[in-house]
Amino acid sequence: MAHRLHRPESLHALVRDMVVKAGWSEAEAQETADHLVLANLSGHDSHGVGMLPLYFQSLADGHLDPASRPETKVDAAPFLIIDAKIALGQPTARNAVDRAIAMAQAGGVAIVNLLDSHHIGRIGHYAEVAAEAGLISFFWVNVAGRPPIVAPYAAKEARFGTNPHAIGIPVPGGDPLILDFATSRMAHGKARVALNKGEQVPPGYIIDGEGRPTTDPAHVFASPDHALGALLPFGDHKGAGLSLIAELLSAGLMGAARIDQKPQKTWVINSLFGVIIDPARLEPDAELRRSRTESYLAFVRAAKPLDPANPVLAPGDKERKVRIERQAAGIPLDDETWSQIVAAASRHGIDAESY
Numbered sequence: 294m295a296h297r298l299h300r301p302e303s304l305h306a307l308v309r310d311m312v313v314k315a316g317w318s319e320a321e322a323q324e325t326a327d328h329l330v331l332a333n334l335s336g337h338d339s340h341g342v343g344m345l346p347l348y349f350q351s352l353a354d355g356h357l358d359p360a361s362r363p364e365t366k367v368d369a370a371p372f373l374i375i376d377a378k379i380a381l382g383q384p385t386a387r388n389a390v391d392r393a394i395a396m397a398q399a400g401g402v403a404i405v406n407l408l409d410s411h412h413i414g415r416i417g418h419y420a421e422v423a424a425e426a427g428l429i430s431f432f433w434v435n436v437a438g439r440p441p442i443v444a445p446y447a448a449k450e451a452r453f454g455t456n457p458h459a460i461g462i463p464v465p466g467g468d469p470l471i472l473d474f475a476t477s478r479m480a481h482g483k484a485r486v487a488l489n490k491g492e493q494v495p496p497g498y499i500i501d502g503e504g505r506p507t508t509d510p511a512h513v514f515a516s517p518d519h520a521l522g523a524l525l526p527f528g529d530h531k532g533a534g535l536s537l538i539a540e541l542l543s544a545g546l547m548g549a550a551r552i553d554q555k556p557q558k559t560w561v562i563n564s565l566f567g568v569i570i571d572p573a574r575l576e577p578d579a580e581l582r583r584s585r586t587e588s589y590l591a592f593v594r595a596a597k598p599l600d601p602a603n604p605v606l607a608p609g610d611k612e613r614k615v616r617i618e619r620q621a622a623g624i625p626l627d628d629e630t631w632s633q634i635v636a637a638a639s640r641h642g643i644d645a646e647s648y
Contacts, residue, residue, distance in 0.1 A: 296490075297631060298623030304342055305330045307638065307648040311345065314641040315352055316359030317381055324384040332415045333624045336615035339482025340415040343489070343626070346633040347559065348381075348412070349640065356560040357381065357411055363388070366408075370400045374547065377410035379562065386413035386565060387422065394426045397569040405567045408549035409437075412561035417473030417612075419567070420461030424469035429570040432459045433539040437550035438562035442513055443477040444523040446533040449504025451523035454552045455481050456539035463572065465583040470590075471609035476536035477524040484510040484524065489629035499524055542566040 305326045312322035333341030351357040356379070363385055367374035373393050377385045389407045396403035407413075416432050423430035436442075436454025443453040455475040462470040475481075478498045487494050493508040501512045502520025512522035526532030544551050544564035555562060576582050596605045619625075626634075631645075638645040 296625045296627045298625055299631075300623055301330055301334055301620060303648045304333070304624060307634075307643070307645055308342055308345065311349070311638050311641060311643055312381075314643060315349065317384075321381055321384040324387050325381065328383040328387070328414050328418055330624070331418065331616075333626075334616045334619045335415070335417075335612040336619070337415050337417075337612075338486050338626075338630075339480045341624075342634060343486065343630040344412065344414070344482070346637045347561070349637040351411070351558070351560040353640070354559045356558045363407075363410075368392075370396050371402045371404050373403060373405045374408070375406070376408050379409055379411050379560070382411040382413035382561075382563060385410045386419060386563075389565070390419045390422055390567065390569075393567060393569050394423055394428060397428055397571050398426065401571045401574040403567075403569045405565070405569070406543070406547055407563075407565040407567075408544070408547055410563050410565070413563045413565060415473065416457045416459040416565075417461075417471050419565075420459040420471050420473065421469065423569055424461040424463040424471065427463050427465070427572070428461075429463065429572050430459070430461045430567060431569075432565060432567045433457075433542045434563050434565050435540045435543045435545075435549075435552065436561060436563060437544065437552050438555045438558060438560045439552075440515065440521060440557055441552050442481055442521075442524055443526055443533075443536060444500060445537075446526055446530040449500065449523075451521070452552070453477075453526070453533070453536040453540065455524065456536040456543075458535060458539065462586070464586050464590075465579040467583065467587060468613060469609060470586075470607060471612070473608075474527070476526055476532045476539065478527045478532070479524060481513065481524065484513050486627070486630070488514065489633075490627045497525065539566075 308326035309322045312325050329342045361378045361380040363380050364376045375389050393403040393405035420430045434457050441451035445452050455477045457475045459473040488510040494510050499507050501507045501522040543566040549564040550562050590607050594605050598604050635645040
């Protein structure tokens with residue numbers, strides 16, 4: 294499918310204006326635009342501006358309200374528990390993580406649980422925020438308010454969300470390590486991108502509604518033409534086990550919405566469980582932390598690659614490379630995704646084509 298290149302600053306201005314026009318504050322709009330455009334710049338189009346039409350459909354259907362305000366349930370270091378009350382996800386999650394960062398900087402560690410937020414976006418974003426503050430972070434997230442979309446190992450029907458994990462480790466004076474992955478073999482959003490582009494997905498990623506292997510991404514989206522299929526977990530029982538743990542840690546233990554709860558509507562509900570640690574409490578000498586980390590990364594990256602054109606990378610290397618490329622060349626959006634954004638903007642009196 295054809296695509297167009299968009300200047301990052303133009304997409305940022307469009308997202309910001311759309312979110313403000315829909316009723317959120319300038320600060321909330323700025324954070325949402327920062328997050329979504331950075332996801333596209335990083336090559337994660339599944340969590341970028343293409344999510345806006347879903348957010349605006351949720352708003353139109355009354356499932357997302359600009360007046361929603363999170364409520365702090367526990368603020369007693371090292372614990373921070375916040376009921377998000379289905380507020381707009383990116384600014385809500387950023388505020389929770391920023392508060393947890395301040396708590397960890399003061400006391401060495403923070404444990405944060407954000408309950409029932411609207412879609413919070415790319416989880417690696419929050420690991421990057423913590424790393425920029427010099428902190429180690431671990432995050433687990435569930436997905437609720439949508440049909441289960443990932444099959445347990447050995448199952449022919451879905452019981453999980455894509456339930457991502459993210460880990461960030463800062464390197465003093467250098468680029469951080471950012472490991473961010475769905476517990477399914479591909480993110481649901483990546484299947485949406487493939488569907489919009491008219492592309493197939495690799496074999497072994499999806500089963501149809503009868504449990505048969507398929508490469509057609511349409512089978513993981515509700516349709517009157519077929520029964521809903523499922524994404525498969527990465528690493529078979531390993532990914533499935535991690536997905537189950539993410540569901541319980543982020544939502545189940547605290548009574549937030551699980552994948553088997555809340556009516557299925559035009560929304561995505563996320564709960565986040567995070568642990569943030571000040572590495573200076575483990576090793577006070579920043580130079581030692583840097584040298585120990587970088588020496589091992591150098592050893593790993595020096596491994597002989599299977600393909601000389603594809604050198605061995607550390608987590609986060611690819612995203613930084615793609616950001617440089619897309620900042621210069623522009624962000625590609627397929628025509629279907631762009632038409633959906635244009636339609637969502639027009640409902641609020643905004644001409645997306647003018648940006």
